[in-house]
Amino acid sequence: MAEKKLMKGNEAFATAAINAGCRFYFGYPITPQNEVPEFMSRELPKCGGAFIQAESELAAVNMAYGAASSGGKVLITSSSPGIALMQEGFSFFASTQTPVVAINVSRGGPGVGSIQPGQADYEQVTRGGGNGDYHTIVFAPASVQEAVDMIGKAFEVAEEYRNPVIICADGILGQMMEPVVIPPAIPPVPEEDLPKIRPWAITGHKNKREKNSHNSVWLQQEKLEDYINSYWPKYDKAERELADWESTDLDGAEVVFVAYGSTARVALEAAEILKKEGIKAGLIRLKTLWPFPKEAFKEIGPSTKHVVCTELSMGQMMKDVECALQGKLPVSLVNRVGGMLLDPIDAAERTKKILEVK
Amino acid sequence: MKPVFEYTKGMTEKEMHYCPGCTHGIAHRLVMEALDEKDDLGNALGVTPIGCSVVGHQYMNIDMMESAHGRAPAVASGIKRVHPNSPVFTYQGDGDLASIGTAEIIHAAARGEKICVFFINNAIYGMTGGQMAPTTLIGQKATTCVDGRTFAQAGSPIRMAEIIATLDGAVFVERVTLTTPGGVRKAKKAIQTAFEVQEKKLGFSFVEIISTCPTNWGVTPVNALKWAKENMEDYYEIKQFKCPEEVK
Numbered sequence A: 001m002a003e004k005k006l007m008k009g010n011e012a013f014a015t016a017a018i019n020a021g022c023r024f025y026f027g028y029p030i031t032p033q034n035e036v037p038e039f040m041s042r043e044l045p046k047c048g049g050a051f052i053q054a055e056s057e058l059a060a061v062n063m064a065y066g067a068a069s070s071g072g073k074v075l076i077t078s079s080s081p082g083i084a085l086m087q088e089g090f091s092f093f094a095s096t097q098t099p100v101v102a103i104n105v106s107r108g109g110p111g112v113g114s115i116q117p118g119q120a121d122y123e124q125v126t127r128g129g130g131n132g133d134y135h136t137i138v139f140a141p142a143s144v145q146e147a148v149d150m151i152g153k154a155f156e157v158a159e160e161y162r163n164p165v166i167i168c169a170d171g172i173l174g175q176m177m178e179p180v181v182i183p184p185a186i187p188p189v190p191e192e193d194l195p196k197i198r199p200w201a202i203t204g205h206k207n208k209r210e211k212n213s214h215n216s217v218w219l220q221q222e223k224l225e226d227y228i229n230s231y232w233p234k235y236d237k238a239e240r241e242l243a244d245w246e247s248t249d250l251d252g253a254e255v256v257f258v259a260y261g262s263t264a265r266v267a268l269e270a271a272e273i274l275k276k277e278g279i280k281a282g283l284i285r286l287k288t289l290w291p292f293p294k295e296a297f298k299e300i301g302p303s304t305k306h307v308v309c310t311e312l313s314m315g316q317m318m319k320d321v322e323c324a325l326q327g328k329l330p331v332s333l334v335n336r337v338g339g340m341l342l343d344p345i346d347a348a349e350r351t352k353k354i355l356e357v358k
Numbered sequence B: 001m002k003p004v005f006e007y008t009k010g011m012t013e014k015e016m017h018y019c020p021g022c023t024h025g026i027a028h029r030l031v032m033e034a035l036d037e038k039d040d041l042g043n044a045l046g047v048t049p050i051g052c053s054v055v056g057h058q059y060m061n062i063d064m065m066e067s068a069h070g071r072a073p074a075v076a077s078g079i080k081r082v083h084p085n086s087p088v089f090t091y092q093g094d095g096d097l098a099s100i101g102t103a104e105i106i107h108a109a110a111r112g113e114k115i116c117v118f119f120i121n122n123a124i125y126g127m128t129g130g131q132m133a134p135t136t137l138i139g140q141k142a143t144t145c146v147d148g149r150t151f152a153q154a155g156s157p158i159r160m161a162e163i164i165a166t167l168d169g170a171v172f173v174e175r176v177t178l179t180t181p182g183g184v185r186k187a188k189k190a191i192q193t194a195f196e197v198q199e200k201k202l203g204f205s206f207v208e209i210i211s212t213c214p215t216n217w218g219v220t221p222v223n224a225l226k227w228a229k230e231n232m233e234d235y236y237e238i239k240q241f242k243c244p245e246e247v248k
Helices: A008-021 A035-047 A057-069 A080-096 A123-128 A144-161 A171-174 A191-197 A222-231 A233-241 A262-276 A294-299 A314-326 A344-356 B024-037 B053-056 B072-082 B093-102 B104-108 B162-165 B182-199 B223-235
Strands: A004-007 A022-027 A052-055 A074-078 A100-106 A137-139 A162-171 A177-181 A245-248 A255-259 A281-286 A288-290 A306-311 A331-335 B046-048 B063-066 B088-093 B114-123 B170-177 B203-208 B239-244
Touching: A004 A008, A008 A035, A008 A074, A008 A100, A008 A144, A008 A162, A008 A171, A008 A177, A022 A057, A022 B239, A035 A052, A052 A057, A057 A074, A057 A080, A057 A100, A057 A281, A057 B072, A057 B104, A074 A080, A074 B046, A080 A100, A080 A123, A080 A162, A100 A144, A100 A171, A123 A137, A123 A162, A123 A288, A123 A314, A123 B170, A137 A144, A144 A177, A144 A233, A162 A171, A222 A233, A245 A294, A245 B104, A255 A262, A255 A314, A262 A281, A262 A306, A262 A344, A281 A294, A288 B203, A294 A314, A306 A314, A306 A344, A314 A331, A314 B223, A344 B182, B024 B053, B024 B088, B024 B182, B046 B053, B046 B072, B053 B063, B053 B088, B072 B088, B072 B104, B072 B114, B088 B093, B088 B182, B093 B104, B093 B114, B093 B162, B093 B203, B104 B114, B104 B162, B104 B203, B114 B162, B162 B170, B162 B239, B170 B182, B170 B223, B182 B203, B203 B223
Parallel strands: A022 A052, A022 A074, A074 A100, A100 A162, A137 A162, A255 A281, A255 A306, A306 A331, B046 B063, B046 B088, B088 B114, B114 B203, B170 B203
Antiparallel strands: A004 A177, A137 A288, A245 A281, B170 B239
16 A cells, blocks of 8 residues: 655655656756756666656656657656747657657746746647647646656556646646655566567668658648648547546535646635625636646526636636637626736635626 | 669658758758668657747658757757657757757757757758758858848857857767768768767757758859858868767
């Protein structure tokens, strides 16, 4: 039975990745995720893995691209402006169908922004960010435990879909300590078994098979169109099978909050405050941001008069919520931005005002 | 009958897209011959750049991947962590390596990455149609300096081999040329030594290869060789800058 430990989010993320069989990590210092590269630099060499402190996030994502393309199980982490630099790499990972797991311990933006927690990278991570027709699969944990569990799942999904998976962990999750049970360790695939386990990887043909080439350039556009059409069904499958959410107290709710990550915990507290004042409030907590869990909104019953999006951005998630609701209910935003956090009492008060105005 | 010349196993039979007189074909073949002679075609892992040689993997008979523009040394560093005993190399042009990829090449060399870098310097952007490269000579014409590069407007051409040689992590650094048969033989020797340095895990190896681009220089293949010999070899000294004792 695995032991429950009090761990800082960033160190728990790194431990979970190693236990998931990850042996390669490439990173560049940026707050608030520095504990991850620090931890990996200490721990990976002890278990036969490798760490490089890259010269930039661009270099880090491209080191990851080389390691993953040649069969390694790779984690990269960064924070908002660093993830922006990594978008070049994500587009290449998607283009060549190469698995990788990335964690965005996000902060306030735009630009350098602040080093306090933010959720203003919603569009950056869910809309690709890099060039071309692709999606990144995005998980949104709301606790350190859930992040740790999602990291294990992210490696499985990345491998199955041969696509980048991003864990959207805001600065709160990276920096806070919570009790956590780390899942048991999976042994890494030894180098000699890589050709069997990942036959698509560039591992050297050993004069036994045709050579593997990973190409991203298509000089004949007809072939690129065929190629995109050939891999697109996996995104349709992801929309059917990976969209995930958690609903709380939707039955009879007058107002339904929508939130993800740490902010979902604030929304849940705001809902409790409203209930004490006689206003029934529910919550839809998004566990995946792409695919967006559209089905969740079919669970909203006739009692609900208003949907309130609580997020640490200027309403980036709200646009997807409006799209899912298709105009059936009014949608409002209760937010803080720039690295400021939402207070449950403030969120409850602002929600009451929204309901009164209506 | 004893064969005097054979198609190397290292090259596929795919018809090359390179222009007539371009020296990419020679450089590709030298790298593949060096691997073939060490019986390493089955183990080698290569990275192509963005530029004319982006699809070099179609011609080289080994496992290869393309990288984003300039990032090949970072990609190769990642590959080498997963396959520490396989020969890993990048094949890059001057726009890729000496312009957009300067951070990646400098830091791969500084870390002493146990990889080989083959740097094709033809003093111009080929694939995009003849724009000025970081290695374009003063006075040389390009589509973004139609009256010739001037120091006042664009600064001076970068001598990459000399820069790389200042870094302790780079243990083998040589500049070679493909403008004469003798130069081609010396280029092959440098490529072989670079792989030997990697095999012995001595550090980073860098071979700069002076090459031609008749199409974008606007000259015939023969005159391209002549121009490179007279002008490029004057500015870019053909020289071995560094070589470890173990492989001398």
